[in-house]
Amino acid sequence: MGCFPCLCRKGSSTDDDQGEASRKGSKQAGNNDDDENAKPNTSGSVKNDGGNGNISAQTFTFRELAAATQNFRLECLLGEGGFGRIYKGCFQSTGKVVAVKQLDRNGLQGNKEFIVEVLMLSLLHHQNLVKLIGYCADGEQRLLVYEFMPLGSLEGHLFDLSPDKEPLDWYTRMKIAFGAAQGLEYLHCKANPPVIYRDLKPSNILLDDGYNPKLSDFGLAKLGPCGDKVVVSSCVMGTYGYCAPEYAKNGELTIKADVYSFGVVLLELITGRRVIDPTHPVEEQNLISWVRPMFRDQKRYPELVDPLLKGLYPTKGLNQAVGVAAMCLQEEASVRPLMEDVVMALRFLKEGPLPGATEVPFTMAKPPIPEEKPQSFPSEMSSSNRSNGSQCRERSRESSRSSSSMHSVHSEESPLTNKSFCSKNVRL
Ligand SMILES: Nc1ncnc2c1ncn2[C@@H]1O[C@H](COP(=O)(O)OP(=O)(O)OP(=O)(O)O)[C@@H](O)[C@H]1O
């Protein structure tokens, strides 16, 4: 098994460094004797197909991908994002069905995302990350070939459902939250150095036939701090509404920014509402500001639940899921939980009741809920007394220490108070 070479430089790093690191990484991965930091860390647990750090993804010609997508036919279009269009394709020789992303050819930014995505997905392998099959860098063309995810993105199953489409049930929602949390836990705690995903949102959570989620779109992912190093982003990227306040305002980027985004997605799963939704009354258009005052009042949690669930949810499960979301959405990054704590909490929420269980699993009415503080994990959910959490905890302490020494590079208003609306990836 190979491992993920540390590509960070000494001292603080910026987005420009990241681009440089990525370019370097493509040449140096696992094979650099000059830089101490670039040596593969033998304790790293990231699987690498090549074994020596080389990129394992296949290369394709533009002609091959044009043939697979019937010349990028409109009928094959699966969706369009901030970086380009995605088509369904099929290789005639093998019958393999894939998703082909054709990046917009306007400028360097797209090329940088392309390189980061190829590097990240070639080196990171987990059941909850989408697989990169290959890529094409023919002349000006930049394309990425992924495994095809038959159920598309979570966004298509959660919002604006047509009347004939079945809404996701409670346990499927929790299963999706759990899988997405596991993907982030892998990036934060098991990849070495840690990876900050930076773009968690429902359209980037893809679903297989069994509603198992996989994170996609690693073009914005960044290597997290190595040792006592700090990541200060001079160029804040992400999607409006999902970005943690300290990152959007000051460019302070730690793994806790992903934890915040996860809290947003979990709340969207519970409520069936988009984080920013101009179709609601003004005071409810921003999901986070609408829900935040309710976090302290457990009796009001049933008001949050997606009406499409028709009351079919376990009361305890709802209380705990909202409690987890509240923890993740705390303004202060350092007090947000680690993804390993979140995974631990959600593990129990995704399971339906055991046969013969005495507790009534679902509630149709709104029973009285005992007053309880939602802002803390039950003791069995805390990882502080578990030995396998030590590495991630150590990193978390480093990241919270380092965030206090970061200097502000941005002074804009938090996107959560901004009235404009954008669901695509943008420079914030
Ligand atoms: N591997 C895949 N298999 C099946 N469908 C996919 C795959 N990848 C993407 N899609 C579909 O294409 C849509 C567009 O994805 P894309 O990542 O380009 O844009 P986005 O997530 O909406 O925006 P952004 O550019 O901000 O990430 C997704 O919402 C999903 O429905």
Ligand SMILES: [Mg+2]
């Ligand atoms: Mg996307």
